Amino acid sequence: MREKKPDQDKKSNSIEDVARLAGVSIATVSRVLNKFASVKERNRVKVVNAIKQLRFQPSVFAQRLASGKSNVVALVIPRYEGMFYSFYVLELIRGIGTLCEALKLDLLLQLTDTRTPLNLKAAGGIIFADIIGNRPQLEDAFNAGIPCVVINNYIEDLKVNCIAVDNIGGAEAAVNYLISLGHRKIAHISGDLITQPAALRLQGYTLALKRNEIALRQDYIFKTDYSRGQARQAAEKIIKMDDRPTAVFVSSDSMALEVMAVARELGKEIPKDLSIVGFDDNPSGLYGPVALTTVRQPLVKMAQESVKRLSFLMTAKNAAKVEKTILPTELVIRESASPIGS
Amino acid sequence: MREKKPDQDKKSNSIEDVARLAGVSIATVSRVLNKFASVKERNRVKVVNAIKQLRFQPSVFAQRLASGKSNVVALVIPRYEGMFYSFYVLELIRGIGTLCEALKLDLLLQLTDTRTPLNLKAAGGIIFADIIGNRPQLEDAFNAGIPCVVINNYIEDLKVNCIAVDNIGGAEAAVNYLISLGHRKIAHISGDLITQPAALRLQGYTLALKRNEIALRQDYIFKTDYSRGQARQAAEKIIKMDDRPTAVFVSSDSMALEVMAVARELGKEIPKDLSIVGFDDNPSGLYGPVALTTVRQPLVKMAQESVKRLSFLMTAKNAAKVEKTILPTELVIRESASPIGS
DNA sequence: CTGAAAGCGCTAACAA
DNA sequence: TTGTTAGCGCTTTCAG
Numbered sequence: 001m002r003e004k005k006p007d008q009d010k011k012s013n014s015i016e017d018v019a020r021l022a023g024v025s026i027a028t029v030s031r032v033l034n035k036f037a038s039v040k041e042r043n044r045v046k047v048v049n050a051i052k053q054l055r056f057q058p059s060v061f062a063q064r065l066a067s068g069k070s071n072v073v074a075l076v077i078p079r080y081e082g083m084f085y086s087f088y089v090l091e092l093i094r095g096i097g098t099l100c101e102a103l104k105l106d107l108l109l110q111l112t113d114t115r116t117p118l119n120l121k122a123a124g125g126i127i128f129a130d131i132i133g134n135r136p137q138l139e140d141a142f143n144a145g146i147p148c149v150v151i152n153n154y155i156e157d158l159k160v161n162c163i164a165v166d167n168i169g170g171a172e173a174a175v176n177y178l179i180s181l182g183h184r185k186i187a188h189i190s191g192d193l194i195t196q197p198a199a200l201r202l203q204g205y206t207l208a209l210k211r212n213e214i215a216l217r218q219d220y221i222f223k224t225d226y227s228r229g230q231a232r233q234a235a236e237k238i239i240k241m242d243d244r245p246t247a248v249f250v251s252s253d254s255m256a257l258e259v260m261a262v263a264r265e266l267g268k269e270i271p272k273d274l275s276i277v278g279f280d281d282n283p284s285g286l287y288g289p290v291a292l293t294t295v296r297q298p299l300v301k302m303a304q305e306s307v308k309r310l311s312f313l314m315t316a317k318n319a320a321k322v323e324k325t326i327l328p329t330e331l332v333i334r335e336s337a338s339p340i341g342s
Numbered sequence: 343m344r345e346k347k348p349d350q351d352k353k354s355n356s357i358e359d360v361a362r363l364a365g366v367s368i369a370t371v372s373r374v375l376n377k378f379a380s381v382k383e384r385n386r387v388k389v390v391n392a393i394k395q396l397r398f399q400p401s402v403f404a405q406r407l408a409s410g411k412s413n414v415v416a417l418v419i420p421r422y423e424g425m426f427y428s429f430y431v432l433e434l435i436r437g438i439g440t441l442c443e444a445l446k447l448d449l450l451l452q453l454t455d456t457r458t459p460l461n462l463k464a465a466g467g468i469i470f471a472d473i474i475g476n477r478p479q480l481e482d483a484f485n486a487g488i489p490c491v492v493i494n495n496y497i498e499d500l501k502v503n504c505i506a507v508d509n510i511g512g513a514e515a516a517v518n519y520l521i522s523l524g525h526r527k528i529a530h531i532s533g534d535l536i537t538q539p540a541a542l543r544l545q546g547y548t549l550a551l552k553r554n555e556i557a558l559r560q561d562y563i564f565k566t567d568y569s570r571g572q573a574r575q576a577a578e579k580i581i582k583m584d585d586r587p588t589a590v591f592v593s594s595d596s597m598a599l600e601v602m603a604v605a606r607e608l609g610k611e612i613p614k615d616l617s618i619v620g621f622d623d624n625p626s627g628l629y630g631p632v633a634l635t636t637v638r639q640p641l642v643k644m645a646q647e648s649v650k651r652l653s654f655l656m657t658a659k660n661a662a663k664v665e666k667t668i669l670p671t672e673l674v675i676r677e678s679a680s681p682i683g684s
Numbered sequence: 685c686t687g688a689a690a691g692c693g694c695t696a697a698c699a700a
Numbered sequence: 701t702t703g704t705t706a707g708c709g710c711t712t713t714c715a716g
Binding site: 401 | 692694695696
């Protein structure tokens with residue numbers, strides 16, 4: 001089909017050119033490319049030189065087609081409103097991106113609308129960051145036998161690897177801490193409950209109250225979409241309540257900072273008039289007038305762990321066993337919560 | 343080489359299976375896949391049904407190998423300390439990722455260490471986000487004839503598409519504004535000067551002073567790596583200076599917020615004791631006790647524009663002309679700067 | 685240790 | 701409008 005044009009017309013050189021220049025067969029070049037130990041040193045050097053001289057780079061597409069394997073890791077992030085204003089996503093991308101580069105894996109970033117099915121042949125493995133409305137995508141990939149790992153979401157009913165963070169424990173620790181400071185009237189500003197972490201944090205909050213025999217008040221629970229706007233509304237309501245909470249556990253640091261700002265605008269002092277505990281350990285929390293007490297979650301660790309595990313799954317000969325991990329969270333005590341009445 | 347196993351052993355079905363089931367040739371299937379208008383409706387339907395029935399997804403690698411084209415957009419981001427603590431990167435990824443999904447382009451994220459050469463055959467086009475120590479990567483890609491667009495960096499000496507932001511103008515506007523408020527002693531906290539935007543903002547600062555016949559004082563210029571830590575150090579020095587500046591233009595909002603925090607810790611009031619103007623229009627700037635006056639830069643627009651242009655270059659038959667764009671910035675006046683002495 | 689040659693799954697000329 | 705067929709640039713058996 002394509003005309004055989006003279007050499008200088010060629011787009012770029014192929015393994016054949018390298019073979020010719022090195023005076024060996026393309027099979028040998030391929031072996032050098034793939035670091036087969038069997039190639040005689042003399043030939044290896046010739047090939048390496050030819051590659052250098054021609055500035056040859058193999059076609060990754062041909063490699064993948066011929067070998068049937070690909071070193072492509074797809075990172076699937078469901079796109080939803082507010083997603084991108086979060087601390088969380090960037091941390092994930094940072095952790096995953098950095099490790100992929102180190103492990104020579106190609107990172108395909110898929111900000112999915114959750115409806116479009118993924119092309120399962122595009123990647124050798126998939127990391128699902130959270131599962132929000134895209135459970136079918138996960139199941140398709142799982143059923144197709146593609147190595148998958150889910151992060152930031154604990155999936156019970158599928159034999160799939162997952163790595164999540166101890167949201168319940170973290171929330172409980174936060175609320176227990178407030179209780180230990182003497183607070184009994186503790187509000188909660190939750191994140192978007194379509195996300196598992198937000199739901200679990202709410203659960204942890206509930207649990208802590210129950211275990212401490214504090215009655216759960218629905219009017220102390222404020223549901224948001226994680227946005228600062230909704231956090232602001234919630235904060236205003238809280239501060240203007242008749243039976244005002246003395247403390248609030250907020251599902252993200254970004255929202256907690258907003259609560260702090262609102263409180264100050266309304267003439268309240270933090271933590272004297274309102275104790276606040278956030279969730280994330282977002283560095284921004286450090287830099288206000290009052291450093292934010294928060295729950296640290298190991299996002300980068302989770303991200304990197306997922307790449308390691310996926311990389312293992314992608315190269316494993318025999319099916320590896322499925323692991324479900326929950327990484328611990330840690331309460332970081334700073335200044336935004338204090339004993340009641342202090 | 344591979345044994346012909348019975349059908350149920352096949353990994354997944356290929357275009358051939360679809361053709362067989364639909365009772366047409368693979369060429370016709372390929373035509374349907376590629377939306378050729380020439381296929382008779384009757385056949386098209388048969389093929390579409392077969393595809394559905396087999397849950398067939400074409401091998402993107404085979405497609406790319408055979409066609410010689412790829413719809414892969416590589417986003418190359420040089421990795422450097424502090425990179426990821428910036429507002430900037432996420433905005434970029436958000437803009438580029440969203441548009442790539444809409445245009446059905448695959449996004450390959452490359453957080454490069456800047457030394458490793460890129461595999462030029464992995465992508466059909468490349469977006470370079472900033473050029474920091476990876477100029478050779480850009481030149482290689484350019485010389486290889488790969489469609490490239492550079493963003494957030496204005497490249498003069500290469501006929502390459504680029505889209506940047508008016509850093510000089512923005513900085514000048516910020517400083518002019520401070521001058522219009524009566525300030526004469528204006529400090530500058532610069533970002534990492536290995537980045538072009540930081541260097542240009544410093545230049546804009548210098549220019550504004552010169553045009554207003556205010557002498558440039560080297561001791562009023564503080565060079566940082568964009569980190570909050572170094573911003574803090576600079577802020578402390580500024581506030582403790584004998585001949586203290588009355589205003590400061592800071593090269594990023596994140597650093598500006600740090601300066602604000604330090605000022606308050608040291609008992610200074612913003613803007614009365616120190617006027618501050620930042621750069622970025624990072625939403626975080628809105629939520630402190632004093633809303634940050636800043637310079638807005640259209641990051642998402644820059645990102646999206648880059649995808650559009652690259653997509654055009656990747657499909658253009660004939661070489662398109664090179665465009666170099668500088669997007670305008672905009673001073674956003676809020677509360678952190680006020681007339682001197684007020 | 686090396687080379688010849690048969691694919692990998694698709695696209696695109698060409699012929700019909 | 702459709703089918704036949706020659707590649708795309710590699711990997712991998714199989715012989716030698």
